[in-house]
Amino acid sequence: MFSVPAPAILALADGTVFEGVSIGAPGRTTGEVVFNTAITGYQEILTDPSYRQQLVTLTYPHIGNVGVNGEDVESGAIQAAGLIIKDLPPLHSNFRAEQSLGEYLRREGVVAIAGLDTRALTRRLREHGAQNGAIVALREGEALTDAVRAEAVAAALAAPSMAGLDLAQTVTTAQPYEWTETEWRLKREDGSRGYGRLAQPRFHVVAYDFGVKRNILRMLAERGCRVTVVPARTPAADALALRPDGVFLSNGPGDPEPCDYAIAAAATVIERGVPTFGICLGHQIMALASGARTFKMKFGHHGANHPVKDLDTGRVSITSQNHGFAVDEASLPATLRATHVSLFDGTLQGIARTDRPAFGFQGHPEASPGPHDIGYLFDRFVGLMEQARAV
Numbered sequence: 001m002f003s004v005p006a007p008a009i010l011a012l013a014d015g016t017v018f019e020g021v022s023i024g025a026p027g028r029t030t031g032e033v034v035f036n037t038a039i040t041g042y043q044e045i046l047t048d049p050s051y052r053q054q055l056v057t058l059t060y061p062h063i064g065n066v067g068v069n070g071e072d073v074e075s076g077a078i079q080a081a082g083l084i085i086k087d088l089p090p091l092h093s094n095f096r097a098e099q100s101l102g103e104y105l106r107r108e109g110v111v112a113i114a115g116l117d118t119r120a121l122t123r124r125l126r127e128h129g130a131q132n133g134a135i136v137a138l139r140e141g142e143a144l145t146d147a148v149r150a151e152a153v154a155a156a157l158a159a160p161s162m163a164g165l166d167l168a169q170t171v172t173t174a175q176p177y178e179w180t181e182t183e184w185r186l187k188r189e190d191g192s193r194g195y196g197r198l199a200q201p202r203f204h205v206v207a208y209d210f211g212v213k214r215n216i217l218r219m220l221a222e223r224g225c226r227v228t229v230v231p232a233r234t235p236a237a238d239a240l241a242l243r244p245d246g247v248f249l250s251n252g253p254g255d256p257e258p259c260d261y262a263i264a265a266a267a268t269v270i271e272r273g274v275p276t277f278g279i280c281l282g283h284q285i286m287a288l289a290s291g292a293r294t295f296k297m298k299f300g301h302h303g304a305n306h307p308v309k310d311l312d313t314g315r316v317s318i319t320s321q322n323h324g325f326a327v328d329e330a331s332l333p334a335t336l337r338a339t340h341v342s343l344f345d346g347t348l349q350g351i352a353r354t355d356r357p358a359f360g361f362q363g364h365p366e367a368s369p370g371p372h373d374i375g376y377l378f379d380r381f382v383g384l385m386e387q388a389r390a391v
């Protein structure tokens with residue numbers, strides 16, 4: 001019933017080679033190797049545009065158990081450059097499943113490897129920091145030779161460093177579009193299942209797309225926001241000409257620092273006093289636009305159980321995270337205050353302007369499948385738009 005999988009290897013830039021089996025498309029892929037500790041949500045992780053040019057290792061050992069469906073996607077395609085897992089079950093089972101993870105990876109042409117020691121790999125990344133790697137997945141019958149291994153290490157070494165890379169432009173929408181789809185429900189009042197539609201918009205939000213995740217747009221629509229999603233390079237004047245109640249700065253891949261066009265647009269929008277909310281890359285861009293600095297972390301935060309403390313209330317939330325850069329707390333100017341901090345490593349997780357209605361969060365308050373502890377930040381954004389309207 002099951003054919004023997006072809007061999008695959010993962011080579012790191014430091015020369016380490018892990019051997020496993022191919023579970024996706026044959027071929028070669030390179031990127032920054034990162035690890036994500038989430039137990040659920042592999043489909044949402046693969047389709048998150050912030051994973052562009054990254055090879056994602058999932059530390060949870062069984063991945064693919066519930067298959068793949070057409071609804072749980074954060075964008076229109078798999079965005080991660082490759083997938084690294086311990087074990088792909090030969091059978092999947094779920095009432096929503098439409099195909100297996102392996103079929104999905106092959107259909108999308110994504111190279112992926114299973115059967116290697118993901119714990120050893122993760123320990124190496126934790127100790128030495130994130131580094132570039134290459135996955136080579138052979139075709140059935142092809143032999144794994146020393147030449148293949150050497151080529152893979154060379155490919156890992158040749159891959160570009162994430163620091164300094166503007167990847168937002170590579171994932172952004174080419175044209176503006178409107179968004180009104182609301183959150184997924186198992187059972188709506190009318191008995192239907194799935195996503196809903198915003199009937200009566202209360203606010204108009206312009207969302208800068210640096211690689212936006214769909215669930216962010218759904219959570220805005222759920223709260224009465226009609227969203228116009230605009231390309232990353234949209235000048236502030238064009239965004240403001242749409243007369244939005246609020247501006248949203250999305251998550252996205254790569255280094256925030258080279259995104260000078262976005263930093264300039266954010267600075268203008270914030271200066272004008274338009275309520276502004278930034279998530280992840282958008283939060284970093286807001287910080288840079290306000291005069292703070294960002295830096296590359298050792299191995300970043302990628303997972304679904306990161307405790308974050310709200311410094312205003314003392315409340316601790318469990319959050320979803322996916323970032324390799326962070327805002328340097330020591331660099332905050334007088335107009336920015338720290339609002340949230342990571343309880344894993346003390347790094348900055350949230351900021352707010354002291355002089356304008358603008359705030360940002362480093363983690364993912366929209367996380368689907370969760371956790372949902374920090375969804376209140378969307379309510380805060382809506383509150384700022386309400387207040388601005390009352391003036």
Ligand SMILES: NC(=O)CC[C@H](N)C(=O)O
Nearest residue numbers: 251252280281323324325
């Ligand atoms: N999820 C994101 O928006 C990630 C932001 C940025 N690319 C980082 O790695 O820090």
